[in-house]
Amino acid sequence: xxxxxxxxxxxxxxxxxxxxxxxxxxxxxxxxxxxxxxxxxxxxxxxxxxxxxxxxxxxxxxxxxxxxxxxxxxxxxxxxxxxxxxxxxxxxxxxxxxxxxxxxxxxxxxxxxxxxxxxxxxxxxxxxxxxxxxxxxxxxxxxxxxxxxxxxxxxxxxxxxxxxxxxxxxxxxxxxxxxxxxxxxxxxxxxxxxxxxxxxxxxxxxxxxxxxxxxxxxxxxxxxxxxxxxxxxxxxxxxxxxxxxxxxxxxxxxxxxxxxxxxxxxxxxxxxxxxxxxxxxxxxxxxxxxxxxxxxxxxxxxxxxxxxxxxxxxxxxxxxxxxxxxxxxxxxxxxxxxxxxxxxxxxxxxxxxxxxxxxxxxxxxxxxx
Numbered sequence: 001x002x003x004x005x006x007x008x009x010x011x012x013x014x015x016x017x018x019x020x021x022x023x024x025x026x027x028x029x030x031x032x033x034x035x036x037x038x039x040x041x042x043x044x045x046x047x048x049x050x051x052x053x054x055x056x057x058x059x060x061x062x063x064x065x066x067x068x069x070x071x072x073x074x075x076x077x078x079x080x081x082x083x084x085x086x087x088x089x090x091x092x093x094x095x096x097x098x099x100x101x102x103x104x105x106x107x108x109x110x111x112x113x114x115x116x117x118x119x120x121x122x123x124x125x126x127x128x129x130x131x132x133x134x135x136x137x138x139x140x141x142x143x144x145x146x147x148x149x150x151x152x153x154x155x156x157x158x159x160x161x162x163x164x165x166x167x168x169x170x171x172x173x174x175x176x177x178x179x180x181x182x183x184x185x186x187x188x189x190x191x192x193x194x195x196x197x198x199x200x201x202x203x204x205x206x207x208x209x210x211x212x213x214x215x216x217x218x219x220x221x222x223x224x225x226x227x228x229x230x231x232x233x234x235x236x237x238x239x240x241x242x243x244x245x246x247x248x249x250x251x252x253x254x255x256x257x258x259x260x261x262x263x264x265x266x267x268x269x270x271x272x273x274x275x276x277x278x279x280x281x282x283x284x285x286x287x288x289x290x291x292x293x294x295x296x297x298x299x300x301x302x303x304x305x306x307x308x309x310x311x312x313x314x315x316x317x318x319x320x321x322x323x324x325x326x327x328x329x330x331x332x333x334x335x336x337x338x339x340x341x342x343x344x345x346x347x348x349x350x351x352x353x354x355x356x357x358x359x360x361x362x363x364x365x366x367x368x369x
Contacts, residue, residue, distance in 0.1 A: 018278050021059040028052060045232030049177045056180055078362035085358020088351035095348060099172050102165035109166040109318040113157035118334045120145045121152040121160075126333075154323075154337045155330050164344055167320035171348060174235055174304040175297040181239025182300075183293045186246025191281050193247070194254035195273065205251070212244045216303075220312060231314040234307065238300055246292050253285045287363035294356035298349040305345055320345055 028051055035042045043051075065072045079085055120126050122145040145152060151160040193204040220237045227233055257263060258281065266276050307313050308321025320341040327338025 017059050017063060018274070021055060024055045025052075028055070045230065046173070049173075049181075049232065049235060053177055053180055056184060075362050079358045082354075082358035082361055084354040085356075085361075088354030088358070091347060091351040092355065095168050095351075096172060098165055099169040102168065106162040106165050107159050109158060109162035111158060111162075113153070115157065116149065116153050117155050117157040118330070119143060119149050119153040119157075120334075121336050121340075122147060122150045124152075124336075151340055152334070152336045154326055155334060160323075160336065160340055163318045163323050164320070164340060166318040167323060167341060167344065168348075170231065170314075170317050170319040171301045171304065171345075173231065174238065175301040175352075178235045178238035178242065178300050178304075179293055179297050181235070182242035182296065183246055183289055184243075185239070186243030186292075187250050187282070187285070187289050189243065190247040190250030191254050191277055191285065194251045195258055195277055195281060197258075201251075204247075208244050208247050211241060214241065216241045217312075220307065224312060229312065229314050231317055234304060234314065238303060242296070242300065246289070246296075249288060249292060250285050253288055254281055257281055257284055291356060291360045291363060294352060294359055298352045301348060301352075302345070 028048065031042060032048060118126070120143065125142055125144045127142060149159050149161070151164065153159055154163070189204055189208065193201045193208075216237070219241060220234065223233045223237050263276060263280055266280055271279075304313065304319065305321035305324065308319045309325045311325070313319055313321055323341040324338055324345075327334070327336075327341070331338055
């Protein structure tokens with residue numbers, strides 16, 4: 001009797017996996033509310049994003065990949081045929097490894113050493129004018145690159161390699177977490193809008209139209225004005241405003257799916273709306289969601305870099321946008337400070353775009369590659 005009752009409860013949520021996910025999400029919201037009510041920091045703000053990311057990734061990425069191993073191998077073989085996507089995936093894995101292990105092997109990116117300011121990368125030598133205390137005059141001196149700072153230092157003597165490693169971590173945090181939040185909200189909104197139809201569809205789509213016209217920068221400035229600049233609030237602002245395109249695309253696909261035979265058969269057998277949404281509609285639009293996610297991450301990484309570049313980023317972290325902002329003021333004396341984070345941004349965006357193209361071709365049944 002107990003098993004039958006638990007089965008009925010899980011069916012209302014569209015299966016046990018969804019029941020586990022929504023139970024974990026409810027517990028996470030309860031902890032957040034408790035944190036706010038008690039005014040005692042139970043977790044760091046980024047900790048909540050990590051838990052949410054782990055919950056979604058486990059329930060809707062790792063578990064389906066493990067259960068559907070044959071289908072996973074099939075799509076991986078199709079993705080492998082796109083050579084550039086494999087190259088992009090290899091660079092992304094390398095970047096994740098750098099973000100995780102790099103801080104353990106590099107010095108503090110905020111450590112200042114004016115004695116070693118504007119040291120060029122290894123293999124380069126520059127002419128610097130320094131003040132000679134013996135002659136009380138400016139003298140010209142050649143400064144070669146050293147292996148102590150293989151990528152050089154900036155005008156404050158901070159190690160460029162350490163700053164690039166820190167920037168990789170920040171970019172991946174914002175790109176992955178904000179994209180996950182935006183995709184989750186957009187996919188759920190799009191599927192529910194198309195399936196429910198009627199005034200629900202009109203209300204949700206009009207709300208989507210309002211959010212599409214709402215200026216993102218205004219929201220971010222408003223959040224920073226109230227709570228102060230923080231990486232967690234930047235992720236929250238991007239995630240809460242970047243779901244509109246996903247919602248529209250998912251809705252358009254779901255509209256064609258809701259009248260298909262398998263959906264009508266499930267309705268006639270008495271399946272609940274949650275079961276139809278999560279068991280029949282969501283799995284059939286997941287390929288589009290994955291493609292949208294991989295193609296959205298580069299834009300979000302660039303958005304974070306742009307915010308940091310104009311001074312709206314988190315001042316407590318060293319991101320590529322912050323380094324670019326510092327480097328553009330010293331292009332004539334220390335060109336590498338601006339060039340190196342620019343190259344990293346370019347390669348990261350290119351890698352995610354290559355991977356997105358490969359995944360899109362793999363999921364496209366019309367592709368013969």
